[in-house]
Amino acid sequence: MNWLNEPLSTIDRQWPAALLKKAETFLRQGKVDELEETGNGNWIAFVRDTKDCDVQIRLLGAEVAGCQCDCGADTMPCEHAAAAMLALRDRLAGAPAKTTRKAKTALEKKPARKKKETFEDILNRVSHDELKAFLKEAFGRQRDFRNMFMARFAEPDDALGKAGYVKLLKNILRSGVSRWGYIDGRGFRKIAKPMNELIKQAHIQIDKKQFLGPMHLGQAMLEEISEQFTTDYDGGGYLQGFIHEGIQFFKKIFQSADTAQSLKNELWNYLLEQCPKPIYLDYGGTYHGEMMELLVVYAQAGEPENRLHRLLDEQLLALSATSRQDYLREFRKKYWLGWKIDLYRQLGRVAEMNALVDANLQVPEFRQIKLEQTIADERWDAALALIKEGIALAIEQKHPGTVTEWKKQLLRIAQLRGDREQLRAQAQELFQTDRFRLEYFKIIKSSYAPDEWSEAARTIISALEKRELPPDYLLPVLEEEQDWPRMFACIRREGRFDMLLRYEPVMLEHFPQESEKLYASWLRQTAERASNRDEYKQVVALLQNLAQKYPNGKENTASLVREFRERYKRRMAMLEEMDKIK
Ligand SMILES: [Zn+2]
Numbered sequence: 001m002n003w004l005n006e007p008l009s010t011i012d013r014q015w016p017a018a019l020l021k022k023a024e025t026f027l028r029q030g031k032v033d034e035l036e037e038t039g040n041g042n043w044i045a046f047v048r049d050t051k052d053c054d055v056q057i058r059l060l061g062a063e064v065a066g067c068q069c070d071c072g073a074d075t076m077p078c079e080h081a082a083a084a085m086l087a088l089r090d091r092l093a094g095a096p097a098k099t100t101r102k103a104k105t106a107l108e109k110k111p112a113r114k115k116k117e118t119f120e121d122i123l124n125r126v127s128h129d130e131l132k133a134f135l136k137e138a139f140g141r142q143r144d145f146r147n148m149f150m151a152r153f154a155e156p157d158d159a160l161g162k163a164g165y166v167k168l169l170k171n172i173l174r175s176g177v178s179r180w181g182y183i184d185g186r187g188f189r190k191i192a193k194p195m196n197e198l199i200k201q202a203h204i205q206i207d208k209k210q211f212l213g214p215m216h217l218g219q220a221m222l223e224e225i226s227e228q229f230t231t232d233y234d235g236g237g238y239l240q241g242f243i244h245e246g247i248q249f250f251k252k253i254f255q256s257a258d259t260a261q262s263l264k265n266e267l268w269n270y271l272l273e274q275c276p277k278p279i280y281l282d283y284g285g286t287y288h289g290e291m292m293e294l295l296v297v298y299a300q301a302g303e304p305e306n307r308l309h310r311l312l313d314e315q316l317l318a319l320s321a322t323s324r325q326d327y328l329r330e331f332r333k334k335y336w337l338g339w340k341i342d343l344y345r346q347l348g349r350v351a352e353m354n355a356l357v358d359a360n361l362q363v364p365e366f367r368q369i370k371l372e373q374t375i376a377d378e379r380w381d382a383a384l385a386l387i388k389e390g391i392a393l394a395i396e397q398k399h400p401g402t403v404t405e406w407k408k409q410l411l412r413i414a415q416l417r418g419d420r421e422q423l424r425a426q427a428q429e430l431f432q433t434d435r436f437r438l439e440y441f442k443i444i445k446s447s448y449a450p451d452e453w454s455e456a457a458r459t460i461i462s463a464l465e466k467r468e469l470p471p472d473y474l475l476p477v478l479e480e481e482q483d484w485p486r487m488f489a490c491i492r493r494e495g496r497f498d499m500l501l502r503y504e505p506v507m508l509e510h511f512p513q514e515s516e517k518l519y520a521s522w523l524r525q526t527a528e529r530a531s532n533r534d535e536y537k538q539v540v541a542l543l544q545n546l547a548q549k550y551p552n553g554k555e556n557t558a559s560l561v562r563e564f565r566e567r568y569k570r571r572m573a574m575l576e577e578m579d580k581i582k
Helices: 008-014 017-028 079-093 119-125 128-141 143-153 161-175 185-207 212-231 236-255 261-274 278-283 287-297 303-321 327-346 350-359 364-376 380-396 400-417 420-433 438-446 450-466 471-480 484-494 497-502 504-510 512-529 533-549 553-567 572-579
Strands: 032-039 042-048 052-060 063-069
Touching: 008 063, 008 079, 017 079, 032 079, 042 079, 052 079, 063 079, 128 143, 143 161, 143 185, 161 185, 161 212, 185 212, 185 236, 212 236, 212 261, 212 278, 236 261, 236 287, 261 287, 261 303, 278 287, 287 327, 303 327, 327 350, 327 364, 350 364, 364 380, 364 400, 380 400, 400 420, 420 438, 438 450, 438 471, 450 471, 471 484, 471 497, 484 497, 484 504, 484 512, 497 504, 497 512, 504 512, 512 533, 512 553, 533 553, 533 572, 553 572
Parallel strands: none
Antiparallel strands: 032 042, 042 052, 052 063
C-alpha cells in the first residue's frame, strides 16, 4: 500500500474501502482519545478497541512520514492508526468533526443522514458535575485510566504526600505485572506512560521551585521500584531508569539556591539512612553510586560529615568482620574506601586523604590517585616507582589487564617528559602485549625520523608476518604504511572476503582486475553456502555491489546471476531475491 509521504489531507485516498470504513467508525464512535502532539510533528493517540491501542504518527510538514500502533498488525496503517490519522487530519483542518469522505461520484453517494455527535461535541455538552460523576465511576473500573489521571493532575506541590505517591506507584507497577508475576517489556510499556507523566510533572514543579512533591516522588520511586527487584528477576533493567530519574530530582533539589536548607538537610538525612540498606546494594546497580555521590558532594562540615564517616567506617568494619575472602568482599571494600577518600577530598582534608590512600596502595584505583599527584608535581622518580611496584603486585596477583594499564602509564609519562627512547620502548612493549593496536604502532612511528622509519617499519612488519597473526592485526598496519601489494597478498592468502570488502576502495584502486577475480570467486562460495533468506539477500547485495563498483562488474554480475539461476533452481527464496536485481 502506497501511503507514506502523502499529504495528511488526502491520506485516505490510497486506503482500501474496508480500512477507511473501520477507521471512520472508530472516529465517529469517539474512540480516538488523547490525540496530542509530543513535539516536532510527532503525535500520539489512544484508540479504544477491544484493548487500548497506542498510536504514534509522524508528520513531516503536511505529509505523513510514518505511523505505529501497538496492536501488532502486520501492515500499517492498521485501523487504529488510520482512525488516528483521520482525527489528526480533522484537528489540523480546524474542523471539529468531518467524519465522512466526500463521495467521488453521484453513484457512490450515500443517502443523507443525520450528522452524529462526535466525542468532542459530547464533551462540550456534558456538564462539569456530570463529567465528574462519570470519572469517579470510571476510576472504579479502569485502573490504567485512574493512574493516568492521577499522574497528570497530582498537583499542586505535594498534593499526595509521600504516602500518596507510594500508593500511586504501587498501583502503576501492579498494572504492568504480567500473569507470570513480573513486569515484562509489554508491562513496561504500559507503566511507562503514567510514570513519564509523573516525572514530567515533577520537573515542572521543580522549575516552579516546588520541591517537596518531587522529593517525595523520588523517594517513593527509589523504595517501591527497588522493592520490585526482589520479586522480579527481569524487570530491573527496564525499571532502573525511573530510579535514575528520581535521583535527578534529588540532584536538582540540592543544586537549587531556592531550596530551603532544612529541606536539603531532610533529603540528605534520608539518603544517609537509605544508602546502607542491602536492597540497594544487592540489586541497585549503578544508582547506589549516584546516591553516594549526592551524600559526599552535599555533606555539610561538622556533624553531618561525621555521620557519613561513621557510616562508611561501619560498612568497612562489617566487611572486615566477615571471614569471607572473596571477590565481592574486595569489591565492596574498595567501594566504601573510595567514597571515604572522595569525602576527604571534597572537604579539603588532604592529609587524611593521603594517609588513607597510602594505607591502601594495593588497590590499583587508589595507587592511581597517588600517581596522579606525583605526575601533577612532576615527581617522575616517585611516579615510576609507584608504577613498577604496581606492575609487580599485578603480576603476583595474576592480573594481566592491570599490568597493561600500568604500562600505559609508563608510556604516558614518557610522552609527558618527551623522552623519545622510553616512548619507543614502551610503545613497542605495548604493541606486542596489547593486541598489536595501531595506536601503539603510530607512536613507535612518531619516535623515528622519516628517513630511519622505512627500515624500522619493515622489521616490525616482517616480525608480524612471521607470527602468522590473523590479518585483522596485520592489515591496519599495512594500510598505515600504504603497502598495498602486501595488503592484497595477505587478503588473498587468508581468503578473507570481509577484508576485501573492508578495504575495497584501495584494493580497487591498485588491483582492479585481480580484486574483481577474487570477488567473483568468493561470491560463488558465499552463494554456495547461503541457506536462508537473509543470506540470499546478502548474496544479492554483493551481486549489486559488484555490478556498481567493479570495471567489468555488469557483465560479471549478469553471468553470475545466470549461473546461480541454473545451479540453484530449487532455492525458491534465492530466485525471488535475485528477481529484485535491476
Ligand atoms: Zn492498530
